[in-house]
Amino acid sequence: MKFHLIGVNHKTAPVEVRERIAIPESRLPEACKKLAAHPGIEEAMIISTCNRVELLANVKNGSCDLRGWMHQYFSLAPEELDKHIYEFREQEAVRHLFRVASSLDSMVVGEPQILGQVKEAYATARAVGTVRAQLDQLVTRSFAVAKRVRSETAVGSSAVSVASVAVELAKKIFGSLNGKSVYLVGAGKMSELAARHLLAHGCTSIFVANRTYDRAVKLAQKFDGEAISFDSLYESCDRADIVITSTGAPHAIFRREHGEKFMARRKNRPMFFIDIAVPRDVDPEMNKVDGLFVYDIDDLQQAVASHVADRQTEAQHAEAIINAEVNRFQARILVLDVVPTIVSLHEHLETIRQAEIDRVRGRLGALTPEQEMAVEALTRGIVNKIMHTPISTLKTAARDPESTTVIEIVRRLFNLHEKTGDGGGQS
Amino acid sequence: MSMIWLRVALCCYGVGLLYALVALTRTTELLSKLALHASYLGMVFHLVSLVEAVTSAGQLTLASVHNSESLLAFLIMAVFMLAYLVYQTTSPGIVIFPIVFLITFVAATGQQPFLQMSPSTRHGWLLTHIALIFTGYAALSLSFGASLLYLIQERMLKSKRPGGMFGRLPSLQVIDDIGYRSLLLGFPFMTLGLIAGTVIAENTYGRVDLLDPKIMLSVLMWAVYLVMVYTRWNAGWRGRKAALLASVAFIAAIVAWSANYFSNMHRFVAS
Numbered sequence: 001m002k003f004h005l006i007g008v009n010h011k012t013a014p015v016e017v018r019e020r021i022a023i024p025e026s027r028l029p030e031a032c033k034k035l036a037a038h039p040g041i042e043e044a045m046i047i048s049t050c051n052r053v054e055l056l057a058n059v060k061n062g063s064c065d066l067r068g069w070m071h072q073y074f075s076l077a078p079e080e081l082d083k084h085i086y087e088f089r090e091q092e093a094v095r096h097l098f099r100v101a102s103s104l105d106s107m108v109v110g111e112p113q114i115l116g117q118v119k120e121a122y123a124t125a126r127a128v129g130t131v132r133a134q135l136d137q138l139v140t141r142s143f144a145v146a147k148r149v150r151s152e153t154a155v156g157s158s159a160v161s162v163a164s165v166a167v168e169l170a171k172k173i174f175g176s177l178n179g180k181s182v183y184l185v186g187a188g189k190m191s192e193l194a195a196r197h198l199l200a201h202g203c204t205s206i207f208v209a210n211r212t213y214d215r216a217v218k219l220a221q222k223f224d225g226e227a228i229s230f231d232s233l234y235e236s237c238d239r240a241d242i243v244i245t246s247t248g249a250p251h252a253i254f255r256r257e258h259g260e261k262f263m264a265r266r267k268n269r270p271m272f273f274i275d276i277a278v279p280r281d282v283d284p285e286m287n288k289v290d291g292l293f294v295y296d297i298d299d300l301q302q303a304v305a306s307h308v309a310d311r312q313t314e315a316q317h318a319e320a321i322i323n324a325e326v327n328r329f330q331a332r333i334l335v336l337d338v339v340p341t342i343v344s345l346h347e348h349l350e351t352i353r354q355a356e357i358d359r360v361r362g363r364l365g366a367l368t369p370e371q372e373m374a375v376e377a378l379t380r381g382i383v384n385k386i387m388h389t390p391i392s393t394l395k396t397a398a399r400d401p402e403s404t405t406v407i408e409i410v411r412r413l414f415n416l417h418e419k420t421g422d423g424g425g426q427s
Numbered sequence: 428m429s430m431i432w433l434r435v436a437l438c439c440y441g442v443g444l445l446y447a448l449v450a451l452t453r454t455t456e457l458l459s460k461l462a463l464h465a466s467y468l469g470m471v472f473h474l475v476s477l478v479e480a481v482t483s484a485g486q487l488t489l490a491s492v493h494n495s496e497s498l499l500a501f502l503i504m505a506v507f508m509l510a511y512l513v514y515q516t517t518s519p520g521i522v523i524f525p526i527v528f529l530i531t532f533v534a535a536t537g538q539q540p541f542l543q544m545s546p547s548t549r550h551g552w553l554l555t556h557i558a559l560i561f562t563g564y565a566a567l568s569l570s571f572g573a574s575l576l577y578l579i580q581e582r583m584l585k586s587k588r589p590g591g592m593f594g595r596l597p598s599l600q601v602i603d604d605i606g607y608r609s610l611l612l613g614f615p616f617m618t619l620g621l622i623a624g625t626v627i628a629e630n631t632y633g634r635v636d637l638l639d640p641k642i643m644l645s646v647l648m649w650a651v652y653l654v655m656v657y658t659r660w661n662a663g664w665r666g667r668k669a670a671l672l673a674s675v676a677f678i679a680a681i682v683a684w685s686a687n688y689f690s691n692m693h694r695f696v697a698s
Contacts, residue, residue, distance in 0.1 A: 169584070171598060172580075172584060172598050172599065173584060173598060173599050173600065174598060174599070174600050175597070175598035175599075175600035175601045175604075176600075266663070267661075267662060267663030268662065268663035268664060268665050268666075269663060270599060270600075270665075287585055288585075290581075290665070290666045290667055290668070291581075291665060291666060293584050293585060295587065299587045302587065303587070
């Protein structure tokens, strides 16, 4: 069997390309079927997420035109698509799949969603019957590898995205976020995301202030929060523990004196300003007010970077695990490859033995049961002794990538060609 | 015997001291666990030592300096453990362990001079007075420790350099809670303890000499304490200002304690 994988991901293709070839969930089963029907393909599976589209196939004759299928299916010209495509075969395809499932190939290394997405892709392909034998083994193995990477390394243990770093910092200030309130100044996508994260970690109430009041109302409705007119910003801001600013204002909205006022009104209960606007909405001077903590987008990203550095070393551990797992899987697959040969070798020699006994049995005359058994044992013993070396050679050869030649030789020597009913008949 | 147990306890507290010293550069989960268990063990020996010391005279009395120091160290440890049970953090130990170690060390090496007291007051009121004041001291030192931690954590958050101790210290809110609650806990004890002291002074000398250094300093300490509780409650002072006040109160407490050596009314050493 030959594994073949081609794909496009966030590293090789910009989002404009990725969004053109993303396959929606509803069309995935049909795409799998089409791919599996492509000439030369035995089994097939497609992983399609917002960051990647990958085709994984078990190929009959060692080669097939997956690129061609992609051009055809997405109706894209080769010169448009090919520069974004990466392609892996055999061991490298196995490695790539293991890395993807373990979230080492993700944009945010260690993020947990990808494993779920691979599992869904697998379930879809299995449901339509395009994943059956070897591919099934490969993909299920990748789940086990992902699990191992997760449990044996710290990849995926600490927060990485800006939003989760913000949550982590907020927890350092407020302990539990239960019952804390969030104030959004400016109703941008990013602040919405951060707010969503904070709410998921226990924050309860949310206020939204925006220059365009309607947008504030809309966003507030989404979170079941309260929209506040931009004019009363300074009067209402101290009601919240966490303030996320993301306006397009050219100058700082919050200055030191505002901070001092807030703190006085809050009886010095701490406040956390997350400033994700560029240019900044909060004057950095405000960070000097006791009890006020101001983080701008660079500070957050720096915190993210320090996490990422931690992850890099962990990712190295993970790569080592993947290497070991790739070798293990490869060995297992090859042993599986060798099994039919061993079985037919057994059968072949057994037939010869039986035939020879039948041939000379008449000449031996009547035998006592003990003598019968001795003849059986004698012939069996000879056959086993002769078979012993070829079989152990086959088994050792299985661990070696060159083994196919050994298997070939054994098959030819014993004339086993026609007897294999299993897959690789046409060698 | 009591002294031997106390010295064993001192060795246990030594682990805590080590934790406190190492914690400033890096913290390991293992060491903090070790320090915690050593402290538990130390407290058991400490309690044995205390019980033996108190009962050896045949009646309940604490009338020796080293006994009372030993009791103070024990109470501080108890307050720390209480905070640990509630908040599951050993971080206040960074400040508390050295204090406890120091006091226990002094108690375990000092001589045993007796208080100058009329026998009738040696127990009862005196014991109440000491126990109340010391509980107040213990709570105050925990509050002091917490306010130092608050400063450190606040500085870390403001400097935006995560890592190191940053990851291990409890959140500002928790540190603040520990500080405030121990402050509130200590205040009534301190107040009642001072009242008990006044009663003893009245009984012994028939008057309370406000100009006596011990009494003056004690009243001053109590006033600082009151200011702390008030500013925290009314203006929500935290961080730098609160830490400053806590330090002043803590120093006042130490000065008031050492005034024993100058006071005419409140002396440990028999003249």
